Structures are given as structure tokens and as C-alpha cells.
Amino acid sequence: MGAGIVGLAVARELAAARGAEVTVLEKEGRVGAHQTGHNSGVVHAGIYYPPGSLKARLCREGVALLKEYCAAHDLPYHEVGKLVVASTHAERPLLNALAERARANGVPGIAELDALALREVEPHAVGVGAVHSPHTAICDFPAVAARLAQDVAELGGSVRTGHPVRAIRERSGKVEVLAGRRRFAFDRLVVCAGLGTDAVAGMTGAAGDVRIVPFRGEFYALRGAARDLVRGLIYPVPDPRYPFLGVHLTRQIGGGVLVGPNAVLALAYEGYKRRNFRNFRQILGWPGTLRMARAHWRTGLKEVYGSLAKSAFLKGARRYVPELTAADLERAPGGVRAQAVARDGRLVDDFVVDVHGQVVLVRNAPSPAATSSLAIARHIAGIVPALVR
Structure with missing residues (x-):
């Protein structure tokens, strides 16, 4: 459920690696209509995330997979590089810690630059220092999503746009879904609903603490x-x-x-x-x-x-x-x-994936979810078989 870049990547992975017959249900009339189609297009290298976190691991895996995927399908992918700039000396300790975190996550080419060196990378930028990530890239995520949807179709699956999900229930080992004007019966349901996550979670009975x-x-x-x-x-x-x-x-x-x-x-x-x-x-x-x-x-x-x-x-x-x-x-x-x-007001930082009966529910997939989408798909594909009764 959900034809954003994460949902489409999951569908493609389940069809290609697991041989599943996959249906993608999307309430909008096109794929990538929300977060996938409204972002800056940055392919994050993995600088920011706590070492050992799901974000850190799946971001680094996802970068490699996404770069390879874009090359294989002639999609634009440009390593334009990133400068994280400290504008005051008070920010230097945070900048140094960021460089250490990036190296711990295995981000290649990380360099710490002084005020003069950063201008060699960005001649019009100013600051007292910077961390340079030369392999941070940009791409066209809506184009990637469109290609993933094509892959799903070529693998025998279907992407059904204009199919808002209205009801979900589990019965006799199946997940019954009312979407648009049709009823479907699935063995498993993977929910990648983004902004609609809470509404769908409510249909499954998975209240949760976020x-x-x-x-x-x-x-x-x-x-x-x-x-x-x-x-x-x-x-x-x-x-x-x-x-x-x-x-x-x-x-x-x-x-x-x-x-x-x-x-x-x-x-x-x-x-x-x-x-x-x-x-x-x-x-x-x-x-x-x-x-x-x-x-x-x-x-x-x-x-x-x-x-x-x-x-x-x-x-x-x-x-x-x-x-x-x-x-x-x-x-x-x-x-x-x-x-x-x-519930306590904490902003949940890491990716969160829950299992509720026959339903896998992606609870939190903010940035760098687009970067990590192909790796998230592999991660979820490893969870889905565990639901077999």
C-alpha cells in the first residue's frame, strides 16, 4: 500500500527476489504524488545518523543500490558533493563530531576543511570550517519511482492508482482490503503509506505509541x-x-x-x-x-x-x-x-517498522528514506517471510 518510492521499491523487491505476485494500491492518480515528488532530490551519504542505527546502515546500503540502479536504467545521478559549514567557532565541536560520525558510518572521502579550503570547493561560500562529502549526490526521485513502477509491471505485478484503501481486516490467514470499489484478498500486506500511516494503522487495529x-x-x-x-x-x-x-x-x-x-x-x-x-x-x-x-x-x-x-x-x-x-x-x-x-513528545529519529498480524507497517520513514528505499525494500522483504503461519 502506497506508491511512493519506498512502497514501489518494496513491491519490486518482493516480486523479483521472493517471486511474489504483487499488487500496489495507491489512492492518488499517479505514483510518487507526495513525499517522493516533493523533496530536494538529495542522495544522502550517511553523514548524520547514529552509527549502528537502521538509518545509518540502510542509508549506506541504499546509496550503493540507488547509484547502481540509476546507472542501469540511464537515470540521472550526479555526485555534486556536500559541504556542511560551521559559520562560527562555537559550531566547530559539533562539526568535528559530525566528521567522526560520518567516518564511523563508512562515508567515503570525508575531509575536514578550514575557511580557505572550503572556498576551493564552493568559491562563494563562507565559514570558519566545513566537512566535505565529495560523493553526496543528487538524482530525480520521481523518475526513479516511475521506473520502479514499470519494473513491478514487468515482473507480473500491478500498480493500481486511484485506489484509496477504505477498510482492512484479517480473516482466515488472509488480509482483506477494500480499495476504491474493489475487494482484494492478500496473503500479506505491507503498508508504506507515509502521510496516511495513522489512518491505515487504525484500519488494521495497530494503535501503537507513535x-x-x-x-x-x-x-x-x-x-x-x-x-x-x-x-x-x-x-x-x-x-x-x-x-x-x-x-x-x-x-x-x-x-x-x-x-x-x-x-x-x-x-x-x-x-x-x-x-x-x-x-x-x-x-x-x-x-x-x-x-x-x-x-x-x-x-x-x-x-x-x-x-x-x-x-x-x-x-x-x-x-x-x-x-x-x-x-x-x-x-x-x-x-x-x-x-x-x-506519546512523550519525542521526535522519532530512526526508521521504524512494525509487524501486526499479517501486516508489515512502516511507521516512520523520513529522510533519508528515498536514498535508502532499495535497502529498506530488502530489509522489509526479510521480514515478510517471517509472517508465514
């Missing part, structure tokens, strides 16, 4: 000649308290450069617009949401201000590329991130 809280990420894009001020990817040193990376500059396939995203609490699971409050009762009704808000209200206010004021985005970008001006930034489409939040 809920999806959506965060809207807004972007600007650089205009004209300003794009030449950025060669690859320029990131701030991340705050270790949050799974969000802060406003950064990202070169894209096709030559554009994005600035952003921020991370603003959305009050609709598909809250791409600011005034969409469709799911505010469910989101604010989860105890973890209010506990999270109480713990991080100062950061939340800062993100809201950034959402309303272009000058805040510009200030964040100019911290690393001071030549930028307000005229260089124009609004670009944003996205919504499905972030799991625990």
Missing part, C-alpha cells in the same frame, strides 16, 4: 545568475536535538538551486498550503504533539517566522553565501514530511 505529525517544508529557488553561486550542496551544522537539517542550498538535476526547507508544523496531513487545517483535531489530539510543542516552542516560533518572512530565509542563506540578495529568491513548491512523534 503518530505521524506532518511538518511543512517551504522552499525558495535561486533566480538567473544567482544559481552560479552554488556548485553543489551547502548545509549548516545540524542541531542534534532535531531530525531536521535547517535551511540549506541544494543544486538540483536540471541546474536549479533550492533554498530551504524550513520545518513548520502542519495541521493537515497533506497540508501543502498554510491555511489547510483539515486534520488539526487528529494532529493536536495526539498527546505527543502538544508535549513536543511545549519542549520546542522557541524553535517552532522561529520556523513560523521563517515561513512568513522572506527575509528570514534570505538571512539563513546569506549566512553561508553572503552575495545573495532578496531579488535572487523566488517561491518554489514545498512539501510535507511525515514525522513520527512518540
Whole structure:
């Protein structure tokens, strides 16, 4: 369930490696309609994640698999490199720790640069130091998703768009699913529903101790000649308290450069617009949401201000590329991130996959899920056979 890049990768893996007859159910009229089609296109190298975590392992495996897959299918994949820049000396300890973590995760080519050396990589960037990851890449995730859907079809499976799931029940060793106007009976169900995870989990009876809280990420894009001020990817040193990376500059396939995203609490699971409050009762009704808000209200206010004021985005970008001006930034489409939040208000950082009867439920798959999608698929394929009774 779910024709984003993770769901399609899982379907392809089950069909190819397990010989399963696979059906993918997707409520939208196309594949990759939500998180897959609303991201910056960065193939993360594995710099940020705690060594030994599922994220760290599957990201490193996923990078290799994705690079190979793009090459095999003539899909764009460019190693433009990433600089994580410390703008003050106070950030140097965090930067050094980040370099150690990257090496512990096996990220190749990691180098620590001083203020002069970082300008050899990004001539228009400034900072007191940086970590350089030369093999961090960009790709076209919607194109990868489309190719995965084609693979599923070629392996004898089907991708049924326009099939919103309305009900699920387990009976006599089968999983019965009402989707669109049809009833299906499956041996197993794998749920990769992203922003719709909670709704589907409720249908299966798997309540759990985490809920999806959506965060809207807004972007600007650089205009004209300003794009030449950025060669690859320029990131701030991340705050270790949050799974969000802060406003950064990202070169894209096709030559554009994005600035952003921020991370603003959305009050609709598909809250791409600011005034969409469709799911505010469910989101604010989860105890973890209010506990999270109480713990991080100062950061939340800062993100809201950034959402309303272009000058805040510009200030964040100019911290690393001071030549930028307000005229260089124009609004670009944003996205919504499905972030799991625990009952105690903790932002769940690692990937989370639960098993509930005959159902495998992907509870939390934020960034770097797109990067890791082919490795996540192998991981889940190893779980599915364990459900045989």
C-alpha cells in the first residue's frame, strides 16, 4: 500500500527476489504524488545518523543500490558533493563530531576543511570550517519511482492508482482490503503509506505509541545568475536535538538551486498550503504533539517566522553565501514530511517498522528514506517471510 518510492521499491523487491505476485494500491492518480515528488532530490551519504542505527546502515546500503540502479536504467545521478559549514567557532565541536560520525558510518572521502579550503570547493561560500562529502549526490526521485513502477509491471505485478484503501481486516490467514470499489484478498500486506500511516494503522487495529505529525517544508529557488553561486550542496551544522537539517542550498538535476526547507508544523496531513487545517483535531489530539510543542516552542516560533518572512530565509542563506540578495529568491513548491512523534513528545529519529498480524507497517520513514528505499525494500522483504503461519 502506497506508491511512493519506498512502497514501489518494496513491491519490486518482493516480486523479483521472493517471486511474489504483487499488487500496489495507491489512492492518488499517479505514483510518487507526495513525499517522493516533493523533496530536494538529495542522495544522502550517511553523514548524520547514529552509527549502528537502521538509518545509518540502510542509508549506506541504499546509496550503493540507488547509484547502481540509476546507472542501469540511464537515470540521472550526479555526485555534486556536500559541504556542511560551521559559520562560527562555537559550531566547530559539533562539526568535528559530525566528521567522526560520518567516518564511523563508512562515508567515503570525508575531509575536514578550514575557511580557505572550503572556498576551493564552493568559491562563494563562507565559514570558519566545513566537512566535505565529495560523493553526496543528487538524482530525480520521481523518475526513479516511475521506473520502479514499470519494473513491478514487468515482473507480473500491478500498480493500481486511484485506489484509496477504505477498510482492512484479517480473516482466515488472509488480509482483506477494500480499495476504491474493489475487494482484494492478500496473503500479506505491507503498508508504506507515509502521510496516511495513522489512518491505515487504525484500519488494521495497530494503535501503537507513535503518530505521524506532518511538518511543512517551504522552499525558495535561486533566480538567473544567482544559481552560479552554488556548485553543489551547502548545509549548516545540524542541531542534534532535531531530525531536521535547517535551511540549506541544494543544486538540483536540471541546474536549479533550492533554498530551504524550513520545518513548520502542519495541521493537515497533506497540508501543502498554510491555511489547510483539515486534520488539526487528529494532529493536536495526539498527546505527543502538544508535549513536543511545549519542549520546542522557541524553535517552532522561529520556523513560523521563517515561513512568513522572506527575509528570514534570505538571512539563513546569506549566512553561508553572503552575495545573495532578496531579488535572487523566488517561491518554489514545498512539501510535507511525515514525522513520527512518540506519546512523550519525542521526535522519532530512526526508521521504524512494525509487524501486526499479517501486516508489515512502516511507521516512520523520513529522510533519508528515498536514498535508502532499495535497502529498506530488502530489509522489509526479510521480514515478510517471517509472517508465514
